[in-house]
Amino acid sequence: MNVTESWRFALRGVTSNKLRSALTTLGIMIGVAAVIILLAVGTGSSKQVQDSIGALGSNTLTVIPSSTTGGGRGGGLPGPAAAFGGGSSSSTTTGTKTRSSELTMEDARALTNKKQAPDVLGVAPVVSAQSVVATYDGASHTVSTFTGTTPAYLLINNDSVAPGSSFTDSDYNAHRRVALLGKTVAQDLAGGDGSDIIDRRVQFNGVSFQVVGILTAKGSTGPQDQDDRVVAPATAVQDTLSGYGSLSSISVKATSADTTDAAQSQVESILDGRHHVTSSTRDYSVFNASSVLSAATSSSKTFTVLLGAVAAISLLVGGIGVMNIMLVTVTERTREIGIRKAIGARRGDVVGQFLMEAILLSVFGATVGVVVGLVGAQFTIVGVTPVVAPYSVVLAFGVAVATGLFFGLYPANRAAALRPIDALRYE
């Protein structure tokens, strides 16, 4: 009894009850497709998180003031640096020594010292204005992030401007009221793609700013829309919207990803000196985007594993479906098994036939599942563009076939163990 012969018998067995076979393969198909799609969603979302953190600049440091010394840092992602708006502007007096817990323009300027901070490429002070409402031509929009900074900010934050152009150092020095709008703001105010608003004047809390450019879209991280923002020269923002208090943060860019840690310690030593603090009494903290990146990566990995586990369960259920139907098939074909054994089929022949049938069901289901999975992964699912990991396809297919093999083994052995005399008597 050769393999092609067993295969033919198995094929006949599968096709003899098409509806039942189809439903059984459906179970496997859903399992395989679920594994592929869910892992693709997991991979896609982790890629998205990495991209958006990468968009911040993985060699970016963010210095924010902290209200308490040591510990007590604000948690979470730095997001666009100015998201930590407000910060703290309290001063504490300890005996005769006045300790400022504010970040100042001078702090920012000190960090540009090439001698003390050779690994710092650029520094941008950030001031932010709260609850800014933009109005233009009858439309109004509440800006979630209003950032006042220097032109260097765009470089540090990996931002680009199109259409239009960024404001310049001379705009900054001249306190010129110009603004760059995020895509969401521009579209909300001007409609369409928002480009009509360039060179127009927009009122921010009643103060008129001229729009000089639109920031290239960054997309969203979770619920936070990174394009709902306005960037303007810090000088003009302080004049009009935020006042001359403390900076809400300082964005620092290291020369490369490798020197980020070195740049961080240089920034810390400069600021420690200026604020008269030590590492244990620091009144500010430095966020390192690369450490956030690795934390986010590991959390999204957990997420992917979780999705994969859910999908694996559905694959297992599909496998049990195969076993179930194979047991029914064996019972149904008891008489046939008896005939085969009577005319000389050996145990191995019967096992082979039914095992082949189970594998055929699962291979077919897995193949269709791979196709469905690959097609399904082309669509955006809950805001995530799935990224199919090649290993997931191989894994899902392999596991499905192995499941068929495993769950087919018991029914096949049961069939083979039937005594021909009993099987022949079976009605």
Place this chain on the structure above:
Amino acid sequence: MTRQHPVVQLHNVSKVYGAGDTAVHAVNAVDFVIERGDYVAIMGASGSGKSTLMNIVGCLDMPTKGRYLLDGVDVRRRDERQLSRIRNRKIGFIFQSFNLIPRTSALRNVELPLAYGGAKSDERRARASEALARVGLADRATHLPSELSGGQQQRVAVARAIVTEPVLLLADEPTGALDTHSTAEILDLFDELSLSGRTLLVITHEAEVARRAKRVITMSDGQVIRDERHVAVHAAPPGPLEVLAS
């Protein structure tokens, strides 16, 4: 081996179900020998033990006691695998309910024992076609069992039984599910096979069928109560009753 063994040798064969007081002797100390070329009918009412005997002779079941030699080989100390092989090579089964594999063409059904015997595909096809021609169904090779009449299905079963050239054809109530016409066809076919030198053992409760055999063994309560020979082993079978046919 040059010496010709009798096809079936049963020595004091018993089959007991249960134990102690409730033990049932389905077959009780049966002794007989079937020579090569003989055409034997085993008769008996239901419950007489003829089916159990057929299972033992067909190597589907083992006797509790006694010795059974098939073609000179003691089948008692054989494992399952060897028994499969013996059934495949030495015995051709014909069942009351035909027992063809459903949704499988007549030709493939006939090929099946050859497939389990390990024959090559071409050889299988050729021998199966030949066997189908023998039973007069060469033109029905591609038909499925469901497309054939009862008589035709039983003829396919006969073709399947003879395709491996077994030493013994074992038929269990072969005409039990057939009408008169088909019964006559099958019995004529058995006569032909007997004429060509095959050994047949037919189990039946119909006197009509038993009458066509060369020798009739009658069983009751698990024992042989009568063993009559009508025609010599190598003579032609008695054939149908001409009187009734005209």
